[in-house]
Amino acid sequence: MRKIPFGMPILGDEELMAIKGVLDSGMLAHGPKVVEFEEKFAAYTAAPHCVALSSCTAALHLAYFIIGLGAGDEVIVPAQTHVATGHAVELTGAKAVFVDAEAQTGNIDIDQIESKITANTKALSVVHYLGTPVDMDRIVALAKKHDLFVVEDCALAIGTYYKGKHAGLVGDLGCFSFYPVKHFTTAEGGAVLTNSQEIAKKITQSRAFGMDKSYRERSVPGLYDVQGLGFNYRMNEVESAIGIVQLDRIDGFLKKRKENYRTLTNSLRELEEISHLEVYDGSSQSSYYSKTILLSEKIAGKRPEIIAYLNEHGVGTSIYYPHPVPSMTYYREKYGYKDGDFPVAQRLSDHSIALSVGPHLVPDDMLYVADQVKNALSSLAI
Numbered sequence: 001m002r003k004i005p006f007g008m009p010i011l012g013d014e015e016l017m018a019i020k021g022v023l024d025s026g027m028l029a030h031g032p033k034v035v036e037f038e039e040k041f042a043a044y045t046a047a048p049h050c051v052a053l054s055s056c057t058a059a060l061h062l063a064y065f066i067i068g069l070g071a072g073d074e075v076i077v078p079a080q081t082h083v084a085t086g087h088a089v090e091l092t093g094a095k096a097v098f099v100d101a102e103a104q105t106g107n108i109d110i111d112q113i114e115s116k117i118t119a120n121t122k123a124l125s126v127v128h129y130l131g132t133p134v135d136m137d138r139i140v141a142l143a144k145k146h147d148l149f150v151v152e153d154c155a156l157a158i159g160t161y162y163k164g165k166h167a168g169l170v171g172d173l174g175c176f177s178f179y180p181v182k183h184f185t186t187a188e189g190g191a192v193l194t195n196s197q198e199i200a201k202k203i204t205q206s207r208a209f210g211m212d213k214s215y216r217e218r219s220v221p222g223l224y225d226v227q228g229l230g231f232n233y234r235m236n237e238v239e240s241a242i243g244i245v246q247l248d249r250i251d252g253f254l255k256k257r258k259e260n261y262r263t264l265t266n267s268l269r270e271l272e273e274i275s276h277l278e279v280y281d282g283s284s285q286s287s288y289y290s291k292t293i294l295l296s297e298k299i300a301g302k303r304p305e306i307i308a309y310l311n312e313h314g315v316g317t318s319i320y321y322p323h324p325v326p327s328m329t330y331y332r333e334k335y336g337y338k339d340g341d342f343p344v345a346q347r348l349s350d351h352s353i354a355l356s357v358g359p360h361l362v363p364d365d366m367l368y369v370a371d372q373v374k375n376a377l378s379s380l381a382i
């Protein structure tokens, strides 16, 4: 039996040496590695500005913090996402107003956004669901019309392009995650990409307590002023050093994901009870985060048995995401959302199984995964 873990970061001697270098230097924070990582990720994505952070959640929180979002304000948030996308809004005291997904890609249903915009709406957030780019021209047009700040949640979108631009660079800013199962990792970590020098400056200050001078900018050690509130959301030197090495490998990682995705999708096409989300390959390009299969109405009730079969046969699985965010207890109790309020997101949550196409796997593994999916269905007499 093969072992196909859902996520498995690829780390080697280069990362080990990079970590050792940081430990030997004694400089674990505020050092040169974070600057190098920011420059390298900016160069990779052709971003004018990159600010490294402790996580994507921190990036999302700062995005709203720097525009002064607070009680009485509202932000449009896709229902089908990680809770972090909603929590970042709620943490400021503002309200996350959810919009259902579109069935073809799982991205926010742009047709439904305008009816949710009110005089209190200050921002519009989108998630490139599983790394498939949102139609940003339509988002930007809506934002212009209603004077909204656009936040791109790019947690699954390293290697996602929209009309030739890397994800995160069409809206006001993009928030990235380098958590271990992502396209590359820094252990925990995140970043903001933006075209705006002003936004980059505000994010940089508020990631470190609102201090006017970073550690490296101080002429007198320990002397600084604080011009506003802020957090400790910095990326440290160990994380940055890992990220610098991982960025050398990213093209290979992305190539493998795409190849694995294609092999797995082609091998599952014949199954009538399974459908597939759309992905893009061209100047608008998906990042192939996972191969999410959708079970038909007829077999969706058997999902727990199918997942159990796959797991017992060595195939790791996940679910993106387990419930639409407004169906999570916190949001349900706070805003009174009911079952059926977000039918497309609900269907994605209830009917989907995410299979790995990560770079730790090869096309032959994909054939094994496809065989196990077929075996699962036949063993359950589907």
Ligand SMILES: Cc1ncc(COP(=O)(O)O)c(C=O)c1O
Pocket: 055, 056, 057, 058, 081, 082, 084, 085, 127, 153, 155, 156, 176, 177, 178, 179, 189, 190
């Ligand atoms: C869409 C989305 N946004 C935000 C996050 C949170 O990222 P992080 O763990 O880096 O805070 C995730 C995590 O998977 C995610 O999927």
